[in-house]
Amino acid sequence: MSNITLTVQPRGKPIRKLPKEVEISLNASTEELHTALSAASGCSIHRMRITKGSDRSLVPNSNGTTIDETGLRNSSVIHVKDLGPQIAWRTVFIIEYLGPLLIPALFLFPLRPLLYFNYDKPLPEPSHVQRLVCGLLTAHFLKREFETIFVHRFSNATMPAHNILKNSAHYWALAGFNIAYWVFRPNSTAATDSPNEALVYAGLALFSFSQLANLNAHLILRNLRRAGTTERGIPSGFGFNWVTCPNYFFEILAWLGVYLVSQCNWSVLFFILVGGLQMWSWAWKKEKRYRKEFGDKYKKKRTVLLPGLL
Known part of the structure; x- marks a missing residue:
């Protein structure tokens, strides 16, 4: 039949x-x-x-x-x-990243007098390090928006529309409001005119390397799936022999670069810890899916996020 x-x-x-x-x-x-x-x-x-x-x-x-x-x-x-009601995943990511893309510059410049009204007037001009951190945050989320529009291919076309607030809260609140408010305060560790130059240069180097490595991992993942399909393949290439999700690993390294440039501001570290725990959970789920889907063809990873650790 x-x-x-x-x-x-x-x-x-x-x-x-x-x-x-x-x-x-x-x-x-x-x-x-x-x-x-x-x-x-x-x-x-x-x-x-x-x-x-x-x-x-x-x-x-x-x-x-x-x-x-x-x-x-x-x-x-x-x-x-x-x-x-559903909303396209591409739209979700664009909205998620729009907040932390715009908030740093708004907090550092036009909204500065309103946010820090309780400090002695006139407020000091933003320090070189604060401007640098603002530039790194802007560059990071511009890259995210670029990848969302031109690089990523999604296995699911849509998600429930009501989840947009929950998904956006992490980036708008923790990467946007949290980091921008505390790093750009007139008395923050980044407000100094005499920063630790070793931290600044090490952070810039780590950020630059990690952003390029993260983009490379995303391009590898993109090329595993033909446009318009949900097919999957076994990823290989730089970083994929170390951990299940090197894109997450390089993401964490990039944020550690921001942390160093900010002169080790606690708000950046807090964002890294919260985001790292979430990425570790996602990475384990992906590892389990690879093992189930590809069987003996897939070389199991002992660490899914940080080489030798998690």
Whole structure:
């Protein structure tokens, strides 16, 4: 039997016009199943989550997976859930990085008199180090925006729209408000006219190297996936033999460079620790996924984030 009929049941919020059955070929891709149900119900394909009724496992929206490969058979039950309003991942990242891209310059210049109103007047001009830190923050998030628009290829097209505030809070609050307010204070470690030059030059060197290495890792990851697909491959190249996610490793090194230039301001270190813990969690999940997806073809990593440590 080349064609089968699947029983369709809504899960959670009812979907208007969702058919009770759908006929499809065993050789059809799961992407075709998503497209057929989207066309019949009027629900965007990006809002639908389809799972098997037998074990609740996901039926992916994939051009490379057939209905037969999912284990679905004639009269099998599938559940269709409406995930609600969605927003494109690319848009999410643009919004996330926009805050910390603009906030440092705003805090250091036009908003400076308002933020530090309780200091003796006139306020001292921003120090050379404070201006330098502002430049590094701006350069970092300009690079992030560039990569979001021109480099990254996303495995999922969208995410629930209500998550945008939660996702943005980390960067706007910790990388934006937190670092800019404390580093640019008139009495911060970075406000000095006599900075430790060794810290400044070491930080600049570390920041520059790490940004280039991070970009290289992102380009390697980009080239593993053809445009418009969700396919994955085993990454290799500079850094990938050390840890699972060298892009995260170089990201941390770049922020350590900012920390040194800021004359070791605690707010930068706080951001590194919070972000590092989150990246360590993401890196372990990716390591587990690589092991499951590629089996013996994948060389297991003992450390996923920091070589020899985490």
